[in-house]
Amino acid sequence: MQTENYPHVVIIGGGFGGLWAARGLATAKVRISLIDRVNHHLFQPLLYQVATAGLSMPDIAAPLRHILRRQANATVLLNEVSAIDKANRRVRCVDGSELAYDFLIVASGARHAYFGHDDWAEFAPGLKTLDDALVIRRRVLTAFERAEAETDETRRAAWLNFVVIGGGPTGVELAGTLAEIARHTLRREFRRSNPAAARVLLVEAGPRVLSALPEELSAKATRQLQRLGVEVHTGKPVTAVDAQGIALGEQRIAAHTVLWAAGVAASPLGRSLDVPLDKAGRVVVEDDLSLPGNPEILVIGDLASKQQDGRPVPGVAPAAKQMGTHAARAIRQRLRGETPAAFRYSDAGSLATIGRMAAVADLGRIRLSGIVAWWFWLFIHVLFLIGFRSRLIVLINWSWSYWTYQRHARIIVGQKHAGDG
Amino acid sequence: MQTENYPHVVIIGGGFGGLWAARGLATAKVRISLIDRVNHHLFQPLLYQVATAGLSMPDIAAPLRHILRRQANATVLLNEVSAIDKANRRVRCVDGSELAYDFLIVASGARHAYFGHDDWAEFAPGLKTLDDALVIRRRVLTAFERAEAETDETRRAAWLNFVVIGGGPTGVELAGTLAEIARHTLRREFRRSNPAAARVLLVEAGPRVLSALPEELSAKATRQLQRLGVEVHTGKPVTAVDAQGIALGEQRIAAHTVLWAAGVAASPLGRSLDVPLDKAGRVVVEDDLSLPGNPEILVIGDLASKQQDGRPVPGVAPAAKQMGTHAARAIRQRLRGETPAAFRYSDAGSLATIGRMAAVADLGRIRLSGIVAWWFWLFIHVLFLIGFRSRLIVLINWSWSYWTYQRHARIIVGQKHAGDG
Numbered sequence: 001m002q003t004e005n006y007p008h009v010v011i012i013g014g015g016f017g018g019l020w021a022a023r024g025l026a027t028a029k030v031r032i033s034l035i036d037r038v039n040h041h042l043f044q045p046l047l048y049q050v051a052t053a054g055l056s057m058p059d060i061a062a063p064l065r066h067i068l069r070r071q072a073n074a075t076v077l078l079n080e081v082s083a084i085d086k087a088n089r090r091v092r093c094v095d096g097s098e099l100a101y102d103f104l105i106v107a108s109g110a111r112h113a114y115f116g117h118d119d120w121a122e123f124a125p126g127l128k129t130l131d132d133a134l135v136i137r138r139r140v141l142t143a144f145e146r147a148e149a150e151t152d153e154t155r156r157a158a159w160l161n162f163v164v165i166g167g168g169p170t171g172v173e174l175a176g177t178l179a180e181i182a183r184h185t186l187r188r189e190f191r192r193s194n195p196a197a198a199r200v201l202l203v204e205a206g207p208r209v210l211s212a213l214p215e216e217l218s219a220k221a222t223r224q225l226q227r228l229g230v231e232v233h234t235g236k237p238v239t240a241v242d243a244q245g246i247a248l249g250e251q252r253i254a255a256h257t258v259l260w261a262a263g264v265a266a267s268p269l270g271r272s273l274d275v276p277l278d279k280a281g282r283v284v285v286e287d288d289l290s291l292p293g294n295p296e297i298l299v300i301g302d303l304a305s306k307q308q309d310g311r312p313v314p315g316v317a318p319a320a321k322q323m324g325t326h327a328a329r330a331i332r333q334r335l336r337g338e339t340p341a342a343f344r345y346s347d348a349g350s351l352a353t354i355g356r357m358a359a360v361a362d363l364g365r366i367r368l369s370g371i372v373a374w375w376f377w378l379f380i381h382v383l384f385l386i387g388f389r390s391r392l393i394v395l396i397n398w399s400w401s402y403w404t405y406q407r408h409a410r411i412i413v414g415q416k417h418a419g420d421g
Numbered sequence: 422m423q424t425e426n427y428p429h430v431v432i433i434g435g436g437f438g439g440l441w442a443a444r445g446l447a448t449a450k451v452r453i454s455l456i457d458r459v460n461h462h463l464f465q466p467l468l469y470q471v472a473t474a475g476l477s478m479p480d481i482a483a484p485l486r487h488i489l490r491r492q493a494n495a496t497v498l499l500n501e502v503s504a505i506d507k508a509n510r511r512v513r514c515v516d517g518s519e520l521a522y523d524f525l526i527v528a529s530g531a532r533h534a535y536f537g538h539d540d541w542a543e544f545a546p547g548l549k550t551l552d553d554a555l556v557i558r559r560r561v562l563t564a565f566e567r568a569e570a571e572t573d574e575t576r577r578a579a580w581l582n583f584v585v586i587g588g589g590p591t592g593v594e595l596a597g598t599l600a601e602i603a604r605h606t607l608r609r610e611f612r613r614s615n616p617a618a619a620r621v622l623l624v625e626a627g628p629r630v631l632s633a634l635p636e637e638l639s640a641k642a643t644r645q646l647q648r649l650g651v652e653v654h655t656g657k658p659v660t661a662v663d664a665q666g667i668a669l670g671e672q673r674i675a676a677h678t679v680l681w682a683a684g685v686a687a688s689p690l691g692r693s694l695d696v697p698l699d700k701a702g703r704v705v706v707e708d709d710l711s712l713p714g715n716p717e718i719l720v721i722g723d724l725a726s727k728q729q730d731g732r733p734v735p736g737v738a739p740a741a742k743q744m745g746t747h748a749a750r751a752i753r754q755r756l757r758g759e760t761p762a763a764f765r766y767s768d769a770g771s772l773a774t775i776g777r778m779a780a781v782a783d784l785g786r787i788r789l790s791g792i793v794a795w796w797f798w799l800f801i802h803v804l805f806l807i808g809f810r811s812r813l814i815v816l817i818n819w820s821w822s823y824w825t826y827q828r829h830a831r832i833i834v835g836q837k838h839a840g841d842g
Contacts, residue, residue, distance in 0.1 A: 097570075
């Protein structure tokens, strides 16, 4: 193809934002370079199921270059961008290579953040990547093994106490699933310890879980969590996390397995753009998602701070996809000499799953909870998985888990038998 | 259950030998402790498919305690045995704990070995565990990514050269599958480099590949490998392995991806038994698989050196299973005061798969090759997978790969983007 003189669009990040932007430019007369640190697009909403051994990695991840193989104008590069040079329109990668761009879409997302307590990271891993999920899976499964090997009752209890910090969707999902694993999945498998004696604590500093949803649904979610066996603690911040457990105000809770779902911070790339950031480190963008003063740069997804009708556009998959599609359209408009329209987030509602047959959904006028919400959640998530194969396999795996209470991916890998540090 | 006074059988290793021994004691009046370093039983014959991204980990691995959950007399312990104290009938674990036994079954298997070249391990990873498989998967997939990023033709070629050392079944499987990945799976996915230009070299020091099979089948295997695009080099030993590639006699081959399938050595536990070992470090056992001088200790699987009709019993899954079953029977016989019979390996034949629609089988009077042997191999391997779920999922994954040429598990994980050392 004679595309060498086409404008070069560099996209940083192959998540929902970046991938949807690339797809939105499929028929445009541009050359696209999509750069990601990992080789796969990840269906993040189901990542907690890999962490809790319900799904395998490939069920929710597919190689970016496979997804884009038929899009001839797109090149996928496995690399990590370290800095953006606005003045010279170049991005620099960690391996020293540089890439010149005509348009830049920054979609590098967010990582979990410990709000000034980086020393907690060692004891309370967060969940953003497949590597994170394998670490959490290893720690959780190893904790039950340690409990089985432990002869001292007090020490055993510390291995059977699981603390999830953060009552957002990820925290709720993790806590609900951990309770199911302890009470059902591991039944009859241990001879000395009783997994069903495990305590699962969900700890939220704010007044309620799922604070993005209406109060009524938060209350319902709390009741569903409690029915699954989760102890919900709200209104008290965690003040310490170490190898022995956590401190919740004055109270110490002994627990060797602590998971972090309390917060995210935007990708540090935002800082190299040299524009005002919001307090979560996100880039405050123009109405059309462009960078103030640099219309050729668009910032989308979790890295973008955008207000709409007095409220922030949430950091969820549908928003990232819509922003990606908008960024692609904005570039096509600029190439035609038009002025891009303002971005508007179309909110189809919020969904959060809690565990077996338990979920809540806020669809504007309609609010669902319990088993109806759960089926709805299931349907939506299978529908949006990338690739027919994933959909089929995930459906089979879920049906299997549903009937047998089993979680097939209970495989511990990793050199260290972690949970030991 | 009033089982506390039952004799204690300790089984080291949850592979085919150890697991079949535990199952063979299901109805015996014994207490069983099965110790393994990992939490899962691994269907080793398909491990190369995890390494080459055709299957996910849980497809070929299941938690040992899940497999044994209904066998009330069996306790599974996640631990690693460091030494065996024959005199006091105790095993010692790396965490310092000790276990007394009445009967001991040592089924700790083998690891790959570099025959005095341990410095090669860093550059040529071997394949024995799921962790090994993830390392190989990461290196292979990353090599194609590096080739895409490389602008220098010579350096790119070194990323597209793949060397498999060792022409046994694992080496043949890896080489055949790598050729398929390069020629078919990655087609159309790269924009700058051409994966089909990759060279896959299978290097065997001996005169022919698959030396355990009749010469006729070795020759057929070689032709099938060549048809898939593998260069087969026999009769020359590898004399050097480093970050730049290998030396084959006088000839240097530049290759950043080198895989080791050249040999195994028995588990080091054999040494702590203080009896004669064969040159591969295996324990020379009595006719009933017991340790010379210690009838209460049985050594089985890849760790056992046993001659039958002037030939060694091969280190294959059927032999390990038969030994496990025999060891269980021997213990039951001893408990009844009987003398255990001699072990006899019943050889059902040898099978080796090569790649898409290519395999060879030696079933005694019948010899198969090509597509017939491949279907036979496929049928046998699905049949022997543990658990109906795995069989179903593997069948779906294989059908999918067959029709689409795709390998769904092309997910790179691991902190390091390896292939860089």
